[in-house]
Amino acid sequence: MAFFGAAGLFSSQIASTGAGAALVRPGVCGYPKEISNIRAQEAYNLEGEQLVTFNSEVLLGRLTLTKSVAYARSCYNNYLDGGATDCNIFVRTYLEGVGASAVENAPCPFGGDACATSSAVRYDSGNISSSKDLGINFPEAEDVSIRRVTSCAPINSERYATLWKKNLPEAFGGKTNTSVRFWEFGKGPYGCRATSLENQTDDTTFCISQYQKDYWQDTYTVLAVTAYVVNKTASDFTPVPDFQRDDADxxxxxxxxxxxxxxxxxxxxxxxxxxxxTTGTNGKNFSTPTTDLSVLGCTEQYQFCNTANGKCTELTGLYRVLKTVEDGDLELSPQQAATFRVVWKAAWSMVLQWATTILDNSLLLAQDFVFTMKSTTSSPLPDAQWIQEAHNLHNLSLAVLQRRVNEFSSPENFDIRPNLNSLEQMDTPTDVYELNICQHQKIRSTAHVSVSVLGMCIVLGVGSILILLDWTLIQQIFWFRSVTHLRQAKKADWMATGTLQLHRQALEARAIGPWNLGDYLFPVLAERGRIFLGLGVRPDPPGHSSVQDEGSDYNSRTAYNGGKYAAVSEEIILEPLNDPKGWAH
Structure with a gap:
């Protein structure tokens, strides 16, 4: 029974009608065209083709991130927006590779007393397969895996803050001086936004002005800076020693x-x-932030592996991984190298630097507790809200990775501006192996049914074997058991002790018979048209029988008052029925 139950469960998995896997057949493939060092560019400094490229790259990036935010909340976090977005898009609903883990008591990823909490969180995606998890449909010998590790902790921001500095030029309104406070995590090329660069300290990273505190309307304003290992050009700042890492961005x-x-x-x-x-006529007190600026510090680490030979890069920053692979340390095949380039570029899009720049305060789950879009009033937050925020950042990165890999083979199709479609801004690859990826990208589609040919063959093969065994071996076993002495004895005992057989034996003791025993379950009188009287009737005198012919017209018998088979002690009156023959019953 257990075997047939397992077989039934297995057979139910042969076909899936929910969302089958299908290969993308694109007319256009590739990533959007790029301009160099886009992080440092401003639209008003560009013109012509550069402006068009910048426009396309930014809009396509924002669309990817916006869709990924909704996908992460519905399909990863299952948070307030659970179920609103269709999760049957990618080969895997969510990415959880081999060795994935989530640790909420990890050590602080920074030096000194930088962390404001005694522990940090560490989220490890595990080794994500380019074929099994990301849907690039190549054999295992051509597989490449990627691993992403995100570690975060709240920072003791007051430790790195200056005192308020008065009478500094105000950068937003530009009409008056203001007081400014600086946070020194490391010098960046552009400093902070609240005042001019020449008025900032040497290690200024962020700053807040009194003007912002008085007139800013947004509930939350989010800014971020990133320092990449071995790539100062792409970095936003040079960290002070407490935040310097040579193995993580x-x-x-x-x-x-x-x-x-x-x-x-x-x-x-x-x-x-x-x-x-205080507001309102009831004098209701509201709680406002204890510090002027809060900071969440995160490290991002990556690892790529050649699945065929087991060689991997170190767990390190994104650009150091790129250098390791370009140096040939993983010994990738040409097809694996093309897969690496596609996946690495998707990983470049998943960094927190882009998410914070494009999404701003919509990146925060805390924004969901704000009463209205124009309000700054909010419900109180859970005590571990920062852990939810860190987890969401990690999940968002993985959702971007999924979507970006899929977009390489199936780019977004929309009008960037009048008479300019996004597909016209794709940088179509010329490498034959990258073009091969475009033809081997799998997605999930409700218009298709996934059928496991191997599973079907196994079910048919095993089923045929069982049928043959039933026709040969099993039936022979039953036949052998049916002819053995022990089996015959049990069968005879069972036949002889049945209710009707016991009844027959009692009647035979009264000389009632003969009996037809062709069907041992239902013994009947051998002569048709004969009936017999009940067991409680007195035995017949010599020459008479308790079995009478149909149609007899006697109407009474004397009840038997003793003997082995007596059942009643009074006269039994037999009334003839009013039927044409007057038969007694």
């Missing part, structure tokens, strides 16, 4: 909060215990 995400919470918030990233803000 470092991203610091600053959160300037104007939120007014309806109760205190104990979370270390959104900590709000100031009750100075």
């Amino acid at each position: 470092v991203t610091l995400i600053s959160i300037f909060s104007k939120a007014k919470y309806t109760d205190v918030v104990n979370d270390p990233l959104f900590h709000a215990h100031n009750n100075s803000f």
Whole structure:
């Protein structure tokens, strides 16, 4: 029974009608055209083709991130927006590679006393297969795996903050001086935005002005800087020693909060215990942030592996991985090298640097607790809100990776501006192996049914073997058991002790018979048209029988008052029925 149950369960997995896998057949493939060092570019400094390329790259990137945010919430986090987005898009609903893990008591990823909490969180995607998980449909010998590790912790921002500096030029309104406070995590090429560069300190990374505190309307303002290993050109700042890592890319995400919470918030990233803000006729006190600027520090690490020979890069920064592979350390085949380039470029899009730049405050789950889009009033946040934020950042990165790989073979198709379609801005690859990837990208499609040919063959083969065994071996076993002495004895005993057989034996003791025993379950009188009287009737005198012919017209018998078979002690009256023959019953 267990075997047939397992077989039934296995057979149910042969075909899936929910969302089958299908190969993409694109008319255009490739990633969007790029301009160099896009992070440092401003639209008003560009013109002509460069402006068009910048326009396309930014809009396509924002579309990818916006869709990935919705996908991560529905299909990874299952948060407030659970189920709103179709999760049957990619080969894997969510990426969870071999060895994936989530640790919430990891050590602080930075030096000194940088972390504001005693522990950090560390999310490891595990080894994600380019074929099994990302849908690039090549044999295992051509497979490449990617691993992403994200570690985050709230930063003790006050440790790196200056005092308020007065009478500095205000950069936003530009009409008056203001007070400015600086946070020194490391010098960047552009400094902070609240005042001019010449008024900033040598290690200024972020700053807040009194003007922002007085007039800023957004509940949260998010800014971030990233330092890449072995690539200063792509980096936003040069970290101070506490935040220098030679084995990870470092991203610091600053959160300037104007939120007014309806109760205190104990979370270390959104900590709000100031009750100075009062509004309404009832004098209701709201809690405002305890610090002027909160910072979440994260490290991002990557590892690529050649699945065929087991060689892997170190777990390190994104650009150091690129250098290792370009040096030939993984010994990739030409097809694997093409797969690596496609996946690495998708990983370049998944970094926190781009997510924070493009999404700003919509990146935060805390934004969901704000009452309205124009309000700064918010519900209080959970005590571990920062852990949810860090987990969401990691999941968002994986969702971007999934979508970006798929977009290489099936780019977004929409009008970037009048008379300019996004497909016209694709940088179509010329490498034959990269073009081969475009023809081997799998997605999930409700218009297709996935059928496992191997599973079908196994079910048919095993089923045929079982049928043959039933026709030969099993039937022979039953026949052998049926002719053995022990089996015959049990069968005879069972036949003889049946209810009707016991009844027959009792009647035979009264000389009632003969009997037809052709069907041992239902013994019947051998002579048709004969009936017999009940066991309680007195035995017949000599020459008479309790079995009478149909149609007899006697109407009474004397009840038997003793003897082995007596059942009644009074006269039994037999009334003839009113039928044409007057038979007695």
